[in-house]
Amino acid sequence: AQSVTQLDSQVPVFEEAPVELRCNYSSSVSVYLFWYVQYPNQGLQLLLKYLSGSTLVKGINGFEAEFNKSQTSFHLRKPSVHISDTAEYFCAVTLRGNYGGATNKLIFGTGTLLAVQP
């Protein structure tokens, strides 16, 4: 079965500093990978996703992530964060391929709270 690990529950960082939020996944078959962001008191919004092709994926708000198959990782990065990036970030995985039923779902990590300080 697939699983997603976000080891950092909180990442404090100063404004304009770079940040990396870590995500590792476990799966015996190929997967699609997603990063979602949740701003306070809101639902989740897609930041970016990896389906195939280039392993470096660019998303909204200046975020990017790199798929590393050998390390089963999909870390999220931003070179310079803003106060407005303060939010919870979720990594998620789903199976790639034609599987039916309950495998047709996203598995989420436990989330990383990015706290940007002035």
Next chain:
Amino acid sequence: DVKVTQSSRYLVKRTGEKVFLECVQDMDHENMFWYRQDPGLGLRLIYFSYDVKMKEKGDIPEGYSVSREKKERFSLILESASTNQTSMYLCASRVTGRGETQYFGPGTRLLVL
């Protein structure tokens, strides 16, 4: 613009009450989902519907049921609310296809007393 709405942002109910959470999407999506979100646990799938009147259990279906009579509406029902169902409930929808983006509603924060 994509829109998923949930009937309430905040709800307070008493133990044993029957609770209905409604979700509506205006994107003609086939697939709809109900998750609950708890601190330190991330999002966990309660139920999934891949089309009208079609549903499948997720990871934590106990104590919940769902209804999908129309394509745009997916309801989550707590037959007899309990305090351990106090949580944030998130609805999502997408077109069919695992690589497709799920679009989320704003969430309903439910408190069961």
